[in-house]
Amino acid sequence: MADFGEMLRAAGDFGLFQKILLIALWFPLCLLSFIYASVFFADSDPERHCNTDWILGAGPNLTEEEQLNLTVPREPDGSLSRCLMYAPVNWTLDSIRQYGLNHTTACRDGWVYDQTLYQATIVTDFDLVCDKANELAVAQTVLGAGMLIGSLLFGPFGESFGRRRTTQIPVLFLFIFTLTGGLSPNFYLYLASQFGAGVGYGGFGMNAIVLMTEWIGITKRSMGACGGQFSGAAGLVCMAGINYLIRDWRLAQLVMAAPMGLVAVYIWFIPESARWLLDRGRTEEAKELILKAAAINRRTVPESLFEKIAVNKTVEKGGISVLIRSPVLRKRFLIIGLAWFASSLTLSCLGFNVGKFGLDIFLTQMLFGLTELPAHLLCFWLLELAGRKLCLMSTILVGGLVCLSILAVPAGNVIAVTVLAITARILVTVGMSICSVYIQELFPTPVRHTAAGLGGVAARLGGLLAPSVNLLALYHWSLPVSVFSSLTLLGGALIFLLPETRGRELADSTAQAEVPEVQTNWISTTPHPPREIYRNLYWPVRCQWVLPKGSHGLQQQRVAKCALI
Template identity: 30%
Template sequence: MGFNDLLLSVGGLGRFQIIHTTMLLIPMIFMSCHNFLQNFTAAIPAHRCWVPSLDNNTMGYDQNDLPAFIPVDESEKPMSCLRYRRTLYNMWTNGTLTNYTEPCEDGWVYDKSDFSSTIVTEWDLICKLRQMRQIAQSIYMAGVLVGAVVLGGVSDRFGRRAILIVANLAMAVCGTCAAFLPNFITYCTFRCLCGIAFSGIVLNSNSLILEWTPPKGRTVLGTLFTASFTCGQLLLAALAYGIREWRWLQFTVSAPFYFFFLYSWLVPESARWLILKGRSREALKYLRRVAIINGKRKEGEMLSQKILISHMQSEISQVKRSHSIFDLFRTPGMRKVTICLMMVWFSSGVAFYGIGMDLQNFGISIFLLQFTFGAIDLPAKLVAALLMTYAGRRVTQTTVLILAGVALLANAFIPQDMKILRMVLAVFGKGCMAASFACAYLFSGELFPTVIRQTGTGVVAMMARVGSVVAPLILLLWEISPILPSAIYGVTAIISGGAATFLMETRNQQLPESVEEVEARSRDKGTVKKISKEEVPLNQCESQKMVPKDEVPLNQSQSHSAPPKALMVDTV
């Protein structure tokens, strides 16, 4: 018996789970907007040097007399970071420029046909400061990484609901400050704090959904959880198309969190966590409320604190066992699983965010690209689900990573003027990376044993956040050679796809309970028990032994062996 029996007794997957999940998924849509927000708030419009004698009375980007003031590049467009030292006409001799040039000492003029303002135009993050744009995105992702490291343990101590409430308020306030404070340093500071709040919301929303959902509903709700991020990418394309001023776009995706903060007070704390923390009275109150919402008032009234504790004995005993992060590397089998999964997660993160944050280099409308890059995630995750079901996890993980790597590596060597082909390969590669994430979430949870599953999945998922921090920095290599970023993403994905072949297949197999079982399977000495279509429930006598004589037992037909603890894993 376990907590899932208690959930089944109060209605299983009922009206409460639908309302509860909906309340937690709506904020997830806006969370994805924050991840890719700098595609638009930090877009680099066409720009040229400010020429005092030409631009004092006009503010237009295009001027008829520009060739006399601004040199042109190979495509006959004004150069972005140079101007002539003095104004002289027709200074071309045999195709060679004979006049002298200088940097843009008086500032720049920007083409505002696509964006009325961005952080680039606000603080002139171009030419020598061009790299600051990518550094700002890395700072945000570093905040996400710090939040994932710190807030997971904090929520285990203080509760999922409390951290969710604080994180919603922090996202609203910090997002607003990032939108309206006056300089680049404060912008980066509050974007970093937004990243920390991002992790607090995602981690605790995921936990609250999983820990209030019975096993048969977790696959569906887990899919909806990841799909909400895809919807966020589509929403961002629409919002950015309608709001071309970066401050108002930043505020638009942050302001809804004031509302989310208010209604997050209505979200119930995880009853599983409350019982494990010895607060069974509060857990009983929430379970009875859930029973009423699900139309199981009578069953809810039959529950008591003793029944709750008796059903949680297995999980309480697991909590008391001592396991640490070193168990992930202490033995050969666990070491192989951990290192291979770390490679898988890192490559998925670095390529997914590297492609998703590089829209302007394709030379096509970034609004269309953002929508296309978001839309591809839906069929990609559906195909991944089908492959995992019929071909297995290992085959799926290996295939999507290698396919993504080949597409990205090929894209690195395609000429820049073949825009459509480059976009098709990039979209395909990003879709494969979305499928890789979908597979990695499930595969990781099935490879780690119950006694250290939450720690293991947390550590390997953290590598995706490391990848998201590194991805914008790799884009800086574009200044050296346009080939390098895409080539690095492709090679990394192919290597990780090869590493995935060393992992054990887990399709239709029982979850491992101990480190010893993982070691036995890795040596092919353990007998892997496959899950049958029908699980045999505990008999009535065994169920009654677990319930005190003076308490009314739960419906015996709903008693099953205790499942592993819910995973608390970060997402895309």
């Protein structure tokens, strides 16, 4: 029976059609970095002090330094208080200078913010300081919660309604809520916009990669995910430059929304996954798309391939229930999900501390992006050379060890900390890129979108918990690093239990996906391989009789060793 892989090779598995699709989906993946990383700039807390212009009524000619010395108390280290002021009094300036002010109070008339670094952030626009400072973590958490809901919602949604819809609708979310976020008149509408943009982010990211992967052949399959991650790293670099030039967070939001509006127009012209259409039994629609791809690639698909699939193809029900019922698929998902969760937690914890490494925030963020660019290019080459399993284990394990090494750096050595943080970020980012390739090859077409979506949920959950993990620094500065490093090491070690998928065609049924882990040892006294080997299998299997150690050549102890051809 002809399968989709054979049809794709006939139509061209990496021709002009696939390249146009990749570019169309890589561009919005670049913009996703703008949405995610912009929060690091938008919520920056600049230097500030209470607004004490009340004293200018008594002394209009006071310099700023004199005004602050008279009206703002000092901290033990000699710096001006950021949240307290001296209570206003109806005294003359001479009386204030002679007797001084002693009664302190919270800021009554707002704050004066230093605009050296930023002209405006959500902190300065909504006064998220002092007793409202914890609301900054709420903004980060709301974005993460939206990404979590988006992954959870659009993952299973793609199994029923197709890959195309689960990329189109999230783009509309991204455009609308990025635009409304920049126009938000208050913090609560900003939070709602962050949540909506997070839903779009979570829905689009993994689903776009699934759509790309299902249109690409075996030899270039990792191009979709690795290229998407490369595009995201390029977005980090561009976003750092945009925020360096535009120091007003509202204007930066509007600038980010403009190209997303372009994507919201052309995204309606992308093709559906022909593999998914065949899996749903919609052969005529799949045939039309395959012929279109073949025409663009200047290839010809034999009619006999369509006839074979039309006769033999049956629809297999997928969804979350399949992941739960199948022991093989369930084990795979738990392992890859943990690795993805730990990598995302590490990445987010490092990202949310980007302004605390001691170097310029724009420079650090740009270094994050620039150093990831060659890493993702190298990732594509290594995946085809060394395979998914070895690459994922090595990147995550080494990334966890680099994170742990931060604890050994002497306090105040900001350059060493930054170098280690960037190195760890590169490794776990590449690990997440590999996860997005690996998870699609571990699961069959009926549940591939669900598995990828739930894997995205695990990743988003890591990002959602990152602010809470960082808060452990209140008890001891080493706790956050210890927690996310340990989880990363555990996730990397468990990858050893997964099968290698390099060079294998994507499975189109649960039986195909389970073949690499089926126990293929049977004790038999018959001269033929057991019939159960062939039950419910679509892929050809070759079996060979071997004698276990210690059998002393006894015919009845021969074992059938079976493997995919």
